[in-house]
Amino acid sequence: MTYSLVQLKEDFLVETSVSKTQSINTVKSYSQDLDQFFDFLSEKACGKQLEDLTPADLKPEHIRRFAVHLGRQAYKGSTISRKLSAVRSFCRFLTRRGVVDENPAKGVSARKAHAYLPKVLSQEDIARIISVIDTATPLGMRDRAIIELLYGSGLRVSELASLNVGDIDYSLGFVQVTGKGGKERFVPLGSIALDALGRYLDEGRPVLEQKHPKQSQELSLMRQPLFLNRLGKRLSDRSIRRILYKYILLAGIDPKGLSPHTLRHSFATHLLSGGADLRSVQEMLGHSSIKTTQIYTHVMPERLRQVYKSAHPRARGNQAKAQRVAGETPSERGGKHDGSS
Numbered sequence: 001m002t003y004s005l006v007q008l009k010e011d012f013l014v015e016t017s018v019s020k021t022q023s024i025n026t027v028k029s030y031s032q033d034l035d036q037f038f039d040f041l042s043e044k045a046c047g048k049q050l051e052d053l054t055p056a057d058l059k060p061e062h063i064r065r066f067a068v069h070l071g072r073q074a075y076k077g078s079t080i081s082r083k084l085s086a087v088r089s090f091c092r093f094l095t096r097r098g099v100v101d102e103n104p105a106k107g108v109s110a111r112k113a114h115a116y117l118p119k120v121l122s123q124e125d126i127a128r129i130i131s132v133i134d135t136a137t138p139l140g141m142r143d144r145a146i147i148e149l150l151y152g153s154g155l156r157v158s159e160l161a162s163l164n165v166g167d168i169d170y171s172l173g174f175v176q177v178t179g180k181g182g183k184e185r186f187v188p189l190g191s192i193a194l195d196a197l198g199r200y201l202d203e204g205r206p207v208l209e210q211k212h213p214k215q216s217q218e219l220s221l222m223r224q225p226l227f228l229n230r231l232g233k234r235l236s237d238r239s240i241r242r243i244l245y246k247y248i249l250l251a252g253i254d255p256k257g258l259s260p261h262t263l264r265h266s267f268a269t270h271l272l273s274g275g276a277d278l279r280s281v282q283e284m285l286g287h288s289s290i291k292t293t294q295i296y297t298h299v300m301p302e303r304l305r306q307v308y309k310s311a312h313p314r315a316r317g318n319q320a321k322a323q324r325v326a327g328e329t330p331s332e333r334g335g336k337h338d339g340s341s
Helices: 005-019 024-045 060-072 077-096 123-131 138-153 157-161 191-211 213-219 238-252 260-273 278-285 295-310 319-327 330-335
Strands: 174-178 183-187
Touching: 005 024, 005 260, 024 077, 060 077, 060 330, 077 123, 077 319, 123 138, 123 238, 123 260, 138 157, 138 174, 138 191, 138 238, 138 260, 157 238, 157 260, 183 278, 191 213, 260 278
Parallel strands: none
Antiparallel strands: 174 183
16 A cells, blocks of 8 residues: 555654654754745646645655755745755655665755855844843743743753743752653753843743632642743743743844843853853753754854954054054055065
8 A cells, every 4th residue: 555645644643752852943943945846746746636645756866856946936045954854854754765776865965055144143232132121020030030031041042931830949050851752951041041041930930920810720839830921821932922022022132033041042142152152051051962062163263263363453453544554554564674584
């Protein structure tokens, strides 16, 4: 019996979810990326209805054409690489299951993603964002705690949204985080973040909790969601993004390219700039490979170059100033000659 690619995709997603080798968000991305690939096969490559696509339609040339198609759609190199990764994972699954004799993606080289430097907020910008939060209200107390925790511990927004009250250890000053692939890690909390969390839990959260009393009756306090919305329910990833965007605008900072992940980038960069070792930062971020963490080592030299260019008298752009201070212009310097060789 020949199964359709659509049916096999569901089996693939179930296996990936059960094995917990990938996070929930990654499994969701796999599903969306494979749907896009199947649409391409149906409309551009094979001329079949979606439900009629079979493993026989998975050919190396189709996968290569899909990559070219994505490039023409102006996707970033990193996004194309991610989508091709989903296709390759699916093809490996089909090979393991014996659905195909040979992996159709084996001969397709991975598209090289362009290296980029993550955007980082300065310590002054972060202070400005925090300063515009009205902490006289329960929601303001919550928002202050959220931003302090994102920057103070470098959590992913999905990790922060999934925190429960019991995940904060005040005696030791740590937060227990469940990251990608269900991996748990412990990240230290600074005193400022702990103070903000403590005030939210003492004064802000009880007010929000009253909006959804059933939740507190069904779950013990330690298992209840840490951050609540106006209705007393768990705050979503999307809401956290909106909260940060709101305060970025209020602080008068250009929001282009900024997100909760920017605070994670800032956390790592500021730690390394302050002398933290790469392995410790890797552990706190929950990176499985240190290569992922090494991107932050490229941010610091760039920042140092900018400081050098703006401050050093011999840097390009400051040469004229240095020459004026020395009391000569380029023409004067070139025109001086005492006849000696």
